[in-house]
Amino acid sequence: MMQTNSGYLVLAYIGAVIALNLVACDNSNSGDxxxxxxxxxxxxxxxxxxxxxxxxxGNTMVTSNYIRLTPDLQSKSGALWNYAPVMSRNWEVHVSFKVHGKGTELFGDGFALWYTKDRMQTGSVFGSKDHFSGLAVILDTYSNHNGPHNHQHPYLSAMVNNGSWSYDHDRDGTHTQLAGCEVRFRNVDYETLISIRYENDILSVSTDLENKNEWKNCFVVTNVELPTGYYFGLSATTGDLSDNHDIHSFKFFDIDTNSDVPYQDTMARANIIPNAKTFEPPREHKEDPKPGMSNAKIFFILLFVVVAAAGVAIFAISFFKERNARKHFY
Known part of the structure; x- marks a missing residue:
C-alpha cells in the first residue's frame, strides 16, 4: 500500500512539473x-x-489574485516596473486587466503600458514621467476632457517618444499619437486583455474585450524603431474621478527564439533612438476658444438689466414727484 501511495505521489509530482512547464511555455504563436x-x-x-x-x-497593492495600481479613490497613483532589461529585438506582450469602479458616467483617469529607457519615474502621464524615451500604450478612460474629439472613451492609443515631446492630456495625446481606437472595457464581469506585438519594426496592438478568446485588431503601424535594453512597466492614476485599475497577468513572449536574427544586430539595437517614420510631427497645442454664455446665463443677465432699469425708473419718477411737490408748497 505504501508503494502504491508513493507511486501516486510520484505521478502527481510529475504531473505538477509538466503543468508548470506548460504554463511557462504558454505561447501566442508556435515558436514563441x-x-x-x-x-x-x-x-x-x-x-x-x-x-x-x-x-x-505609489498606491499599488499586491494580492494573490491581482495587482491594484490604484483604488477607486481620488488623487491616487501607482506603478509596477520590471527590473530586467529586455534584450529581445522582437517580442509580444499579453496583459490581462480589469478597470472598474462606482462611476457610471464620469470616471478616470486610465492606465498606461510602458517600454521605456527609464523606470520607476513618477510623473504626470498616468502616474509616470513625461518626456519619456520609448513606447507608451495608453488606455484613457477620462471622458470629460476639454476640447472637441472625434472619438469616444475609453480610448486606446500609442505614442513613441525620443524624450523631447510632451503628452497632451487635453487632447488625449492625439497630437503625438501613432494610432488609436475606441475600446470598451470598464465594469465588465470578466477579465479583458490587450496584446502588443513588436516584430521587424512593426507595432501591432489587439484586444480581447468581449470574453470571446479571440483577438480584435486595434491598429498596425510600420517603421517603428525601438531599442533593446528598455524596461516594461505599467502605471495608473486618478484625479477628481477614479477607478480601480487591476492587473491580473503580464506575459512576455520572446519572438526571437527560433529566428535568424544575428546577436550582433540585436545588441546594436540598444544604441538607436526611438522613432516612428510614419508618425506625423507633433502639432502645436492650441487652447480651446472660450465657450459662449449659456442660455440660462444670458436670461439671468437680461433679467438683472430689466430689474435694474425698472428700479432706476421708479427712483427717477419718485424723485421728480417729490421735487414737484416741494415747488408747489413754496
Whole structure:
C-alpha cells in the first residue's frame, strides 16, 4: 500500500512539473515562449512587499489574485516596473486587466503600458514621467476632457517618444499619437486583455474585450524603431474621478527564439533612438476658444438689466414727484 501511495505521489509530482512547464511555455504563436523574468502570473506570491523581477510604487497593492495600481479613490497613483532589461529585438506582450469602479458616467483617469529607457519615474502621464524615451500604450478612460474629439472613451492609443515631446492630456495625446481606437472595457464581469506585438519594426496592438478568446485588431503601424535594453512597466492614476485599475497577468513572449536574427544586430539595437517614420510631427497645442454664455446665463443677465432699469425708473419718477411737490408748497 505504501508503494502504491508513493507511486501516486510520484505521478502527481510529475504531473505538477509538466503543468508548470506548460504554463511557462504558454505561447501566442508556435515558436514563441514566455520568459518569466519579464512576466507576472497568478498567484502573485511576493515575499513581504517584494515581487520577483518587479518593483512597485505609489498606491499599488499586491494580492494573490491581482495587482491594484490604484483604488477607486481620488488623487491616487501607482506603478509596477520590471527590473530586467529586455534584450529581445522582437517580442509580444499579453496583459490581462480589469478597470472598474462606482462611476457610471464620469470616471478616470486610465492606465498606461510602458517600454521605456527609464523606470520607476513618477510623473504626470498616468502616474509616470513625461518626456519619456520609448513606447507608451495608453488606455484613457477620462471622458470629460476639454476640447472637441472625434472619438469616444475609453480610448486606446500609442505614442513613441525620443524624450523631447510632451503628452497632451487635453487632447488625449492625439497630437503625438501613432494610432488609436475606441475600446470598451470598464465594469465588465470578466477579465479583458490587450496584446502588443513588436516584430521587424512593426507595432501591432489587439484586444480581447468581449470574453470571446479571440483577438480584435486595434491598429498596425510600420517603421517603428525601438531599442533593446528598455524596461516594461505599467502605471495608473486618478484625479477628481477614479477607478480601480487591476492587473491580473503580464506575459512576455520572446519572438526571437527560433529566428535568424544575428546577436550582433540585436545588441546594436540598444544604441538607436526611438522613432516612428510614419508618425506625423507633433502639432502645436492650441487652447480651446472660450465657450459662449449659456442660455440660462444670458436670461439671468437680461433679467438683472430689466430689474435694474425698472428700479432706476421708479427712483427717477419718485424723485421728480417729490421735487414737484416741494415747488408747489413754496
Amino acid at each position: 515562449y514566455m520568459k518569466r523574468e519579464h512576466s507576472l502570473v497568478r498567484p502573485f506570491q511576493g515575499v513581504g512587499v517584494i515581487l520577483p523581477h518587479w518593483d512597485f510604487l
